[in-house]
Amino acid sequence: MKNEFQKSLELLDVLDSIQIYAGMGSYETEDIDVFCLKENCSCTFNTAGCTKNSNCQTIDKSCLPNGTCGTQTSLCFVKGTC
Amino acid sequence: MKKSDYNYYVPYNEGVIFMNGITEATFWVDNQNAAAVKQIIENPNDYPQYDKFINKLVKQGFVLNDDVNELKVIDTKYEISSMAFEYRIMILPTYQCNLRCWYCVQSHENSWLTDEHIERIKKLIINRVYDSEITQLNISWFGGEPLLGYDKLLELTLFAQKLAKEKGIEFICGITTNATLLTPKRIEALHDAWVNFYQITIDGPKEDHDKVKQLGQLSAFDTTLANIAYLAKNTQCTLRFNYTKDTLQPEVIIKQLSERLPKEVRNNLNLNIQQVWQSEGNEDVDFADVVRLMEMANEIGIRPSLRPIGLCYVDHKHFDCVYPSGQVGKCENDLKDVKKGIITDSGDVDFSNAENLHFTPYYEVQDTECKKCKYLPICWGPCSQKRLAQLRANGKINCTWQEKDQQMSKAILYTYFNNKFNSKIVR
Numbered sequence: 001m002k003n004e005f006q007k008s009l010e011l012l013d014v015l016d017s018i019q020i021y022a023g024m025g026s027y028e029t030e031d032i033d034v035f036c037l038k039e040n041c042s043c044t045f046n047t048a049g050c051t052k053n054s055n056c057q058t059i060d061k062s063c064l065p066n067g068t069c070g071t072q073t074s075l076c077f078v079k080g081t082c
Numbered sequence: 083m084k085k086s087d088y089n090y091y092v093p094y095n096e097g098v099i100f101m102n103g104i105t106e107a108t109f110w111v112d113n114q115n116a117a118a119v120k121q122i123i124e125n126p127n128d129y130p131q132y133d134k135f136i137n138k139l140v141k142q143g144f145v146l147n148d149d150v151n152e153l154k155v156i157d158t159k160y161e162i163s164s165m166a167f168e169y170r171i172m173i174l175p176t177y178q179c180n181l182r183c184w185y186c187v188q189s190h191e192n193s194w195l196t197d198e199h200i201e202r203i204k205k206l207i208i209n210r211v212y213d214s215e216i217t218q219l220n221i222s223w224f225g226g227e228p229l230l231g232y233d234k235l236l237e238l239t240l241f242a243q244k245l246a247k248e249k250g251i252e253f254i255c256g257i258t259t260n261a262t263l264l265t266p267k268r269i270e271a272l273h274d275a276w277v278n279f280y281q282i283t284i285d286g287p288k289e290d291h292d293k294v295k296q297l298g299q300l301s302a303f304d305t306t307l308a309n310i311a312y313l314a315k316n317t318q319c320t321l322r323f324n325y326t327k328d329t330l331q332p333e334v335i336i337k338q339l340s341e342r343l344p345k346e347v348r349n350n351l352n353l354n355i356q357q358v359w360q361s362e363g364n365e366d367v368d369f370a371d372v373v374r375l376m377e378m379a380n381e382i383g384i385r386p387s388l389r390p391i392g393l394c395y396v397d398h399k400h401f402d403c404v405y406p407s408g409q410v411g412k413c414e415n416d417l418k419d420v421k422k423g424i425i426t427d428s429g430d431v432d433f434s435n436a437e438n439l440h441f442t443p444y445y446e447v448q449d450t451e452c453k454k455c456k457y458l459p460i461c462w463g464p465c466s467q468k469r470l471a472q473l474r475a476n477g478k479i480n481c482t483w484q485e486k487d488q489q490m491s492k493a494i495l496y497t498y499f500n501n502k503f504n505s506k507i508v509r
Contacts, residue, residue, distance in 0.1 A: 008131060014115045015122075015135040020142055020508040021501035023106025 083126040083136070083145050087152055088459055091120060092491045099498045100144070103459040104155055106391070107142035107508065108498040138508055156459050163393040163462075169210045169400045170220040172414055173203065173238070175231025176406045181260055181295045181302070183285070185324065185358045187415055190226060191406075199408035200234055204241055205429025206410075210400060211249055219246045220254040222395075224414055226406070229263040239275040254278060260295060262302055264309040273316050280319040281354075282310060286329025288338055307342040314347035321384075323355045323375075327365040332375035340382050348383035356389050369495075376503055386503050388496040396466045402431065412441060412466050420470065442469060450479045457490045460497070 088103035098116040100123070101108045111119050122129050126136050126145045139145040146152070176194045179186070195203075211219055221242050223235055239255055246253035256279035257272070285294040288303040295302035310319055323335070343351065355372055357365075376386035395401055396412045403411050409422035410431045416422070423433040452463040464472065464482045472479050483489045 011115065011118055012132065014111075015119070015132055018109050018111060018119070018135070020107055020109040020138055021498070021505045022142065022508055023102075023108070023497075023501065023505065 102143040105143035164399040168218040172222040177226040179227040193406035202425040218252040223257040261306040287334040290329045314350040336378040353379045
C-alpha cells in the first residue's frame with residue numbers, strides 16, 4: 001500500500017509531465033503570455049519601436065509606419081506588467 | 083483562488099481533455115490521474131504543494147484570483163475577437179464557376195460584378211479605410227470561382243494595395259479558389275499585388291478529387307497541386323481538405339502531396355481537414371484516421387488543423403460582403419430573399435431598404451440564453467444567418483444546437499488538436 005506522501009510525490013511527477021498547450025484565439029496567440037484577468041488592470045510597457053502588428057502589446061492597435069502602436073488600453077491581454 | 087466557470091472536461095482516448103473556454107488552452111490527462119487534476123482545479127486552495135502546476139493553471143485561466151469577473155473578461159475577448167482595427171471586405175465577383183462540385187452550396191447564377199460596381203467598391207473601401215480606427219485592410223476574394231473575374235480582381239487588389247500604402251496601413255489579401263485557373267504569370271502578378279493568402283480545396287486522393295472536379299482531359303488534382311507548388315514559394319496557402327468517409331485515406335493523400343509539393347514550400351502550407359458538411363452525422367468516420375492524417379501531414383512539414391472555433395468574420399466590427407449584384411450584406415451564404423444594402427455614388431452603403439436584423443451582435447440582444455451558457459466564449463451564439471431567421475420568426479435569439487454538449491465536445495476535441503499541432507507548450 002502506498003502512503004499519502006508517496007501518492008503525492010507521484011502526482012507531482014504527473015503534473016510536471018502534463019503538457020498544457022496555449023490557446024489559438026482569433027487574436028495573435030504568440031503575444032499572449034499573460035492573460036490578465038483582473039478588472040481595471042493597467043499595463044505598463046513600451047509600445048514604441050514596433051515593426052509589425054504582433055509587436056504591439058495593445059492588442060486592438062496595429063503597428064503604424066512611425067513605429068508606434070497607438071494608445072494603451074485599460075485591459076491587458078498580452079505580455080506586459082499588470 | 084477559485085476555479086473558472088468556463089472549464090470543460092471531455093473524455094478522449096482513455097483520458098480527459100481539459101480546456102478553458104476563455105483562453106482556449108488545453109491539455110490531456112490519462113484516466114488514472116484525471117480525477118486528481120480536476121480536484122486540484124476545482125479546489126486550488128487545498129493543494130499548496132502543487133503550486134507550480136497551479137501557477138500554470140492560473141496563467142491559462144483554469145484557476146483565477148478571487149477578484150476576477152469572468153463575464154467582463156468575455157466581453158473583452160469579444161471586443162478583441164471583433165478586430166476593430168481591421169476593415170475586412172469579402173468580394174464575390176461572380177457566382178459562376180468552371181467546376182461543379184457536388185457539395186457546393188451555390189447555384190451558380192450568371193451574375194457578375196460590372197465596371198460600375200468596381201468603381202463603387204473602390205469608393206466604399208476609401209470611405210471605410212479612412213475611419214480613424216482602421217489600421218489594417220483585408221480583402222477576401224470568394225465566389226463562385228473568383229478567378230473567373232481575374233481582370234477585375236487584379237484591378238481592385240492593386241487599387242487597395244496602393245490605398246493601403248498611401249495610408250500606411252497593413253494590407254492583407256486572400257483568395258478562396260479551386261486554383262485551376264491560376265498560371266505562373268497570374269501567380270506572379272497576384273504576388274506583386276500583395277495577395278498573401280490562398281485557400282484551395284482538395285477533395286481527397288487524386289482519383290476522388292478528379293471525380294469531384296472534372297477538367298476534361300486534364301487532371302484537376304495535378305493542375306491544382308502544380309499551381310500550389312508554384313505559389314507556395316512565396317505565399318501562405320491553406321489546403322482545405324474536404325473529406326467523406328470514402329476519401330479519408332491518410333496514407334494515399336500524404337504520399338500524393340509529398341510527390342507533388344517540394345519540401346521547401348511546405349512550411350507555407352496548412353492542411354485544414356474538414357468533413358463535407360452534407361456527410362456529417364450521416365457517416366461513421368473514425369476520428370483516429372483524422373488524427374493519423376494530422377500526424378502524417380506534420381511529419382512531412384505541412385501544418386495540420388481542424389475546424390477552428392471563434393467569432394465568425396461576419397461578426398467582426400468592420401465587415402462588408404459585396405455580392406455579384408453589387409449589393410452589400412454580411413454572410414456570403416445569405417439567403418436570396420434577404421434584402422441587402424446598396425453602394426451609393428459617394429461610396430456609402432444605403433441600408434435603408436435592407437434587412438439588418440442579422441447585424442445584431444450577441445451582446446445587444448436582450449434575454450438571450452447564451453449569456454448564461456458555459457460555452458459562450460467558444461460559441462458566441464447562433465451565427466448571423468441563424469440570428470436573422472430567429473429574429474424574423476420570434477424576435478429572440480435561442481441556442482440552435484440540437485445536442486449542445488455533444489457538439490461542443492467535438493469543438494473542444496478539435497481545439498485540443500489544433501493547439502497540439504500549432505500552438506506552444508506553456509512553461
